Amino acid sequence: MLNTQDAFILSAMRMSKQFGRTLREAPADAETISHQLLVRAGFIDQLSAGVYSYLPSGLKVKKNIERIIRKEMDTSNGIEVLLPTIQPSAIWEISERLFTMQDVLFKLEDKRGRTMVLGPTHEEVITTLFSKFANSYRDLPRILYQIQTKLRDETRPRGGLVRVREFTMKDAYSFDLDEKGLDVSYNSMVDAYHQIFNACEIPIVSVEADSGAIGGKGSQEFIFLTNSGEDTILICDQCDYAANQEKAEFIRPKKTTSQPLDIEKIKTPETTTIDQLVNLLKIDKSDTAKAVLYMATPRTDDTSFPIFVVIRGDLEINEVKLMNLVDAREITPMSDEDLSRYNIVSGYASPIGITSEIRIIADISITETSNLVSGANEVGYHLTNTNYSRDWVASDIADIAIADDGNTCAKCTGHKEGNLKISRGIEMGHVFRLGKTYTSVFETTILDQSGKQLTPIMGCYGIGIDRILSAAVEAHHDQDGIIWPKQLSPYNIHLTALNFEQDSTVAEEATKFYEKIQDAGLTVLFDDRDENPGVKFKDADLIGIPIRITISSRNNAENVVELKLRNSETSEKIKKENIIEVLQQLSK
RNA sequence: CGGGGUGUAGCUCAGCCUGGCAGAGCGCUGCGUUUGGGACGCAGAAGCCCUCGGUUCAAAUCCGAGCACCCCGACCA
The missing domain is CATH 3.30.930.10 (Bira Bifunctional Protein; Domain 2)
Structure with a gap:
């Protein structure tokens, strides 16, 4: 329960004295x-x-x-x-x-x-x-x-x-x-x-x-x-x-491994992306090895170094995993100048036949799949049937792929095979x-x-x-405004007085309740403004205090006050002598 | 840091294309009528049209530069 007495010095506020205003838009x-x-x-x-x-x-x-x-x-x-x-x-x-x-x-x-x-x-x-x-x-x-x-x-x-x-x-x-x-x-x-x-x-x-x-x-x-x-x-x-x-870790979509076949160099003009390659050769993305080149900046200084990343064509690189692996603060795609400095042919890059000193990192998908199509490091040519270990080796083999919606969960055990959902x-x-x-x-x-x-x-x-x-x-609102969780609400009670300026009985009664609520140890926002009922109700909904009570000429005549919970559609009439107890109950 | 967008009254925006008196709704002030879901009438106050420069007889409007803010991405203990 809210222990409001020591929580705030100011536990009640008249809206006519409040600073700030609600906005229509x-x-x-x-x-x-x-x-x-x-x-x-x-x-x-x-x-x-x-x-x-x-x-x-x-x-x-x-x-x-x-x-x-x-x-x-x-x-x-x-x-x-x-x-x-x-x-x-x-x-x-x-x-x-x-x-x-x-x-x-x-x-x-x-x-x-x-x-x-x-x-x-x-x-x-x-x-x-x-x-x-x-x-x-x-x-x-x-x-x-x-x-x-x-x-x-x-x-x-x-x-x-x-x-x-x-x-x-x-x-x-x-x-x-x-x-x-x-x-x-x-x-x-x-x-x-x-x-x-x-x-x-x-x-x-x-x-x-x-x-x-x-x-x-x-x-x-x-x-x-x-x-x-x-x-x-x-x-x-x-x-x-x-x-x-x-x-996130996941199990890479399986590929049936076949016997390693002989490497063949094939002509692939103007085929610099995986999509183009897949279209040209009528193969699946997972039959290809994608090469991605980065310059990495270490955590501790500004001298960057090149890295050559190879991943199966159906997967994307997780740059955070990659940065952690190479202990980098930042990685950026290689510029054309960098590519030529390391003798890498853009669009046809291949880990096979690399002539420069460069750290090669392979995603584990590469070692699990055979006979992949990769670049030939020569404009207009690719290599088919490349196989890890037989044809090339990496400095690191690691999980550097990004998990996506629908991937197989890596933590499911036994017969369960869950899918990862993205949110x-x-x-x-x-x-x-x-x-x-x-x-x-x-x-x-x-x-x-x-x-x-x-x-x-x-x-x-x-x-x-x-x-x-x-x-x-975000979690608690409707089209009219906020619906505060009880313990977060700026006040326990929103006290609305209709015709406060016109009906002196309302003013008297409302002021009396305003004080009684405080005496009961509850916090209260008192709408004593000279506004139309509509304005007051709209503001109350917008501000979102969980409990609203209304004092009006009509209610006074019946010797009741009206109680409405912000998260409920309906209100109920409560006898005046019972209301404080009800409010204390509800505010717990 | 890359891409896109927006700067005009306290707020939401129109006006800009095609240069010629600074506008509307909400809010605000006063008076009156209303009074159970943002009611109405009358009268008002309120602007460095983001800034600087240029073009022009004349710039909110056209041109250039800058600044600010928002969105997408990158980044994010």
């Missing part, structure tokens, strides 16, 4: 439903690309989300701290992320010319802080968390509050003695996350994820499925496997088994029981608070 650039409704209902206002103000009611929702998160973190042994937003760039040099995260870092210089960054995340600060105060195994395990503004210079903010440059995040960091301890911390955070999303009434799918630039192994994302999301995920229709597309979603939370990446570079050591030095192992856990706001609206 949403701004043209609001595309997603949540963006439109949050703006129309007067919860948020955009200042610039990916930068928003919270208006009073929006702020209340945000605080409610934070209260839910604090409660779950605290009961999961989390300890709240608050770390600085503005940070010396020196600690970002130590972790090398001044370089690797340069694209999203807001940088600035102070008066004396020292460079500072605005924190996009806080691994550096927390590890520095932890090192200072934790010296003994007795100081472990610990889970520290904060709710703090993060700043990221995103190249493309989008979707209202979904991807912004300034946002609020709950980030938590665990420190443990060993892997076993990390498991305990990690699992307790996963449990807390499920509790949090339940309380916020946001349906969540947890998926295996790529751990990205933050490093470490093992991570999962908490995804809210919605078409307006920007993440692509694959979910098995038979087992419980679900993964981000960047990470879009918003990443609401992300948990990582971080490992010793940061405790190593910041030289965090503690003494164990035997007096030996030990490097703690970390986990980190984030939740996007503004995104919860958006997702809650």
Whole structure:
């Protein structure tokens, strides 16, 4: 139940005194439903690309989300701290992320010319802080968390509050003695996350994820499925496997292997794409080997190196898997100059007969399939019946293919053979088994029981608070407006007084209820404006407080007030003397 | 960072093609009539037509450059 008395100083508001206004029309650039409704209902206002103000009611929702998160973190042994937003760039040099995260870092210089960054995340600060105060195994395990503004210079903010440059995040960091301890911390955070999303009434799918630039192994994302999301995920229709597309594993469509045949060079004029090749030779895409050339930029410096990727023609390359394999920060398709520098013939590239020093990476599909058609590294010619190992070898054989809708699940066991279904979603939370990446570079050591030095192992856990706001609206609305989940609603009760200015009895009664509701420990938004009933009802629906009660001349005559739930079509009349009890019951 | 689009009143937009007084609806102010689902009448206030430059007797309108914002993609702890 909402413990509103200590949650807010201001737990009631008269709309005649409120700041902000509802809008009949949403701004043209609001595309997603949540963006439109949050703006129309007067919860948020955009200042610039990916930068928003919270208006009073929006702020209340945000605080409610934070209260839910604090409660779950605290009961999961989390300890709240608050770390600085503005940070010396020196600690970002130590972790090398001044370089690797340069694209999203807001940088600035102070008066004396020292460079500072605005924190996009806080691994550096927390590890520095932890090192200072934790010296003994007795100081472990610990889970520290904060709710703090993060700043990221995103190249493309989008979707209202979904991807912004300034946002609020709950980030938590665990420190443990060993892997076993990390498991305990990690699992307790996963449990807390499920509790949090339940309380916020946001349906969540947890998926295996790529751990990205933050490093470490093992991570999962908490995804809210919605078409307006920007993440692509694959979910098995038979087992419980679900993964981000960047990470998703699948079984490649089978090809019957035949005996290796002799290589033959055939004439294929103006056939530079797989589609053209398939048309010309009347074969299937899976009978071809596709060559894709990239220049890769390593994580740690700017010197790029070439990579030659070979994958079966019916599959596409997963660039995230590829980047992880070669430890690259960025990969870009080779330019024509690069191609000629490495003696590669565009459109007819082949791993056979490569003359230059170049790292060749083959997807596992290549080794599972025989007699493939590949380029001849000569304009106008292809080679048929090429076979891996007999004709060429790669430096690496790996899973570098991207999973797509309908692929066979790699995790299904036994007779089940599930298909992966593709969906879009918003990443609401992300948990990582971080490992010793940061405790190593910041030289965090503690003494164990035997007096030996030990490097703690970390986990980190984030939740996007503004995104919860958006997702809650995406998940709970109708054509008239928002329908807030009970625990997120800016107020418990929407009190509507009809003819407030004209009927003094209404004004008296409504004001009396306004006070009684507060005395009962509930929060209330009181529509005491001199507006037509239609306007008041429309606004109430738009704002989306779950419980509405109406005071009117008509109801007064019957000695009742009218109660309507936002998610119900009908209203009911309640005797005045019973209403407070009913409201308390409903607000639980 | 590549591709596309949009900048005119607080909001939604018309006007631009074909240069000639700055417009509408909503919102806002005042008065009146209404009063159970964004009601109506009358009277008002409100603009650096994104910015800078050019063409022209004359530019919201044509030309050039820049900036901002949105969408798709790339990227995204």
